[in-house]
Amino acid sequence: MSKLSRRPPSGIREPTITTVVERHAGHAKGSINLRIEADTRQLIDDAAALLGKTRTEFMIETSRRQAIDVLLDQRLFMLDAERFDAFMNALDNPPAPGPKLRSLLRRAPAWQK
Template sequence: MSKAQSLLKRDHPAAETKGSINLRVEGQTRQLIDDAAAVLGKTRTEFMIESARRQAIDVLLDQRLFTLGPAQYDAFVDALDHPPAPGPKLQSLLRRAPAWQK
């Protein structure tokens, strides 16, 4: 299993130990978090933990070095050098005017 896969699989470890994190936050920020949590039907704690966890995974995955064997590297370079032709959905999207020009 790759490091990326192991990071993503850490959803619910079998023997989970819980701890606490205390934060001081301005009132406006707290209200913003509460409003966003309410929109998703989550508690403040659920929202903050899920958001922080998602961000932490993204940061760690962005810093990872992915190594490839010679055959994998050649396939990767070939895919970059010879991308597939755009399909009909992409062609349709590219023909539309961008939202900021409408």
């Protein structure tokens, strides 16, 4: 783990930490610079210590897990058989366009005006 700390300009009370992102062998390494308040940094350090991890390990694992959850939440959803059938039926048999949709489709797009 590599930690660098530098002092912010006079009058600014925002600590700066640099966290090096370590990847598996053969992958490029990069860094992420974060400005966080001291109490947030301490909270992260306390949680990492409870798990026996470094701040970097904790932040990478936690951020990676959250990123996966966000991406899956946008791409994956689970349905029981009955709801799956209803979903597929709705896709296969969409409702007829209503007046608002027909009006929208008749309008010229903003980029063509």
